[in-house]
Each structure stands twice: as C-alpha cells, then as structure tokens.
Amino acid sequence: MLVTGVLGLTGSPATSVTGETAGRAAPLLGECHNLTYEQLAKPADTRPAVDCATTHTTLTVHVGTIPEKVWRKGKQARFAYGARICDDPHEAYFGVSPKLLVQTLYSSYFYFVPSKAEAKAGARYVRCDVAARAGTKVFPIAADPRFTELTPAVAKCMNKRYLFTRCTTAHTYYPFAAVSLPRRPAEGREAAVVGRRCAASTGQRVPAVSWPAGRWGKGALGVCYFRD
Incomplete structure (x- = not known):
C-alpha cells in the first residue's frame, strides 16, 4: 500500500528508505497487518501485509533505516534504536497529548527489524506499528484508528483483578x-x-x-x- 492510501501518517515514506534497503522488500508506510500479540512480540515479521479494508490489528506509521554502525553492534543495539525512533512517530500519528494517549488501547507501539534472511540480503529497516492492546490481547482496528477524545471505544480499562481490558467489555x-x-x-x-x-x-x-x-x-x- 502506498503512503497516499493513509492520510496524515508521519515519518519516512517507503521511497525514502535508502541505502541498505534500497531495492529490497522493505515495509511500506501505511500498510496493515493482522497479527496476534505473540506475533507482535517477535523481533521480526515477514508475513505479508493485508488489505486495510479487511480485518487487521496493526498499522505501520513509520519506516526507518538502522545505520550500519548501529547494526554491527548487535541485537540489543538494533532493538534499542528501533524503540527510540518509533517513539515520536507513534505520538505524531495520533496527534493527541501524551496524557490522553497513555489512557488508551493505543498507548504502546510495536517495532520490527529484519529477519536473518532479510538482513543477509542487506535489509536494515525498522518498521513501527500501532495496535490496540490491553495486556496480552490485541484487537482489530479501523483503517484509520485515530481519535480526538477518550471514549469507551478507545479507552483502556482494568478489571477487578487490575488486569487491562477493553472498556467496551466488562470492567x-x-x-x-x-x-x-x-x-x-x-x-x-x-x-x-x-x-x-x-x-x-x-x-x-x-x-x-x-x-x-x-x-x-x-x-x-x-x-x-x-x-x-
């Protein structure tokens, strides 16, 4: 999916992911994925994107490049770099205050780095995805999941055992x-x-x-x- 398919996304469009990822199968800004929490917790995701008009649980809001000098430092350096560069695009995409965002299912983001096979081929991308998450559960999201106020549809509640849950269910x-x-x-x-x-x-x-x-x-x- 092209970046023009999702208006208002911030970050580097796919065409600007240059250097090591040029000409390779780097993720595209604005693409959607239908992943479980367990799949989201993995450092790499090679599953193909899905049509954003169909069921999906994540939306890619930023695609960046890991500098080669960082890549050579190993896994921890790559993960730390990925987490750091996804911070601002996560907040910028939703465009609400951090104090509002933290009260919602969208308070966290997920990021992915290339798999071993992709890295061997030269890929050095970081893919930043937003998802609706409550504890270890993720839920289907809209093609444009942004919001302007705290409503039961986006708020993140807790049950009587203080475990996170959706506010549209028992809480x-x-x-x-x-x-x-x-x-x-x-x-x-x-x-x-x-x-x-x-x-x-x-x-x-x-x-x-x-x-x-x-x-x-x-x-x-x-x-x-x-x-x-």
Whole structure:
C-alpha cells in the first residue's frame, strides 16, 4: 500500500528508505497487518501485509533505516534504536497529548527489524506499528484508528483483578487522568507514589492506578482510574 492510501501518517515514506534497503522488500508506510500479540512480540515479521479494508490489528506509521554502525553492534543495539525512533512517530500519528494517549488501547507501539534472511540480503529497516492492546490481547482496528477524545471505544480499562481490558467489555476501573512521573519510585512503591500524584492532581483519592512497565524518567506517565 502506498503512503497516499493513509492520510496524515508521519515519518519516512517507503521511497525514502535508502541505502541498505534500497531495492529490497522493505515495509511500506501505511500498510496493515493482522497479527496476534505473540506475533507482535517477535523481533521480526515477514508475513505479508493485508488489505486495510479487511480485518487487521496493526498499522505501520513509520519506516526507518538502522545505520550500519548501529547494526554491527548487535541485537540489543538494533532493538534499542528501533524503540527510540518509533517513539515520536507513534505520538505524531495520533496527534493527541501524551496524557490522553497513555489512557488508551493505543498507548504502546510495536517495532520490527529484519529477519536473518532479510538482513543477509542487506535489509536494515525498522518498521513501527500501532495496535490496540490491553495486556496480552490485541484487537482489530479501523483503517484509520485515530481519535480526538477518550471514549469507551478507545479507552483502556482494568478489571477487578487490575488486569487491562477493553472498556467496551466488562470492567471495573475506567481511566480519567494521567500524571507525570519524574523519577522511578523504589521497587514496590510504584502504586503508592502514582496514587499520591493522582490525588494531588485530581483532588481525590483513586481506587486504581497504572505506571510504565519499562522506561521511567522524563516523559513517564501514570494513569488514574475511577471505579466504573
């Protein structure tokens, strides 16, 4: 699919993926894929794209190139580079504030690097996909999944066991605010720290919170929930 097929995508169009990937089967900006969570968790995806008018779970919002000097450093360097360059395109595609985005099923993105066979042929791409995810489940998305406000269709809720789920199904807690987390609390203190920041920001005690599973520091956000 050509980039003109999906309006408003940000990042490098497929024709600008040059160097090592020139003339090879690099991913295309705006293509769709129908992948399970387990498939999304893999470092590479060689499955063909699907028609965005059919059932799919991801949309490619950026295609970049891994510099050869980074590639030669090994897997961890490639993965770190991929995660870093997908950050901005993920937020730019949706075009909403990070504090709104983090309360939704689209709060995370997935990225892929070339398979061994592709790399041997010279491919050095990074493919950045957005998906609707709640825990270890991903759900079909629209050809254009963007939104402008928090609704049950896009919000990410929690059930009574504090596991993420869709808000359009049975749930116990609904997100209503996000707070900045400038530093990582001591292990085991995350919930208490986020809870205090939610109370200070919203003026009320909250029954449930969530916080980053991975990165902390500048830009890290926690989410405040009410009982729904």
